[in-house]
Amino acid sequence: MRRTSFAHWPCSIARTMDLLGDWWTPLVLREAFYGIKRFDGFQESLGIARNTLTDRLRRLVDEGLLEKRPYQTEPVRHDYVLTEKGRDFYGVLLAMNRWGDRWLAGEAGPPVTSYHDVCGQESHAEVVCAACGEPMTAENTHPRMGPGYPPRLAERPDVKERFAG
Incomplete structure (x- = not known):
C-alpha cells in the first residue's frame, strides 16, 4: 500500500513528517549531531539495516539536510555532513x-542531557515567542492562516472555523 504524501499540504508539520517519513530519519539526524559522518558509523550506532540506511541517507541528501563529501576515491566513500538546513533541525x-x-x-x-556551551549550564529546550521571549503554550497560542495558505482552501467553511480563534 502506498503511503499518502503530505509534501504539498498547507501545513509545515505535515510537510516535515512527509520529509521524515519514518522513525529512522530523525535518529539518523541525531547521530549526525553526535558527530557520526560515515555510513558504517551510522549503521553501527543505530543497528539499522544497510538498505534502510542507504535509503534514509539518500533522502536526507536529496532534501538538502545532509551533503555527501568524498573522503576516499578507491572505492569511493563519502562523509555525510549536516548542511545549514540540516543543522537547523537541531531545535526539533x-x-x-x-x-x-x-x-x-x-x-x-x-x-x-544538553549542556549549553554559551552559559556553561545543563539546560533543555523551551519554545518561546521570537518577538517577546515568553513561553508559547497550547493555552496562549493559536494558529492563523499564513501568506502561503492556499486561497482555494481558505474559503472553505471548515477551514475558516479552524482559524477563527
Missing part, C-alpha cells in the same frame, strides 16, 4: 528530547 530534536524527558524518562532521569 531538542524539543522532542525535552518532551521525552518529561513524559517518558524513568526514575533515573533523562538518558541524555
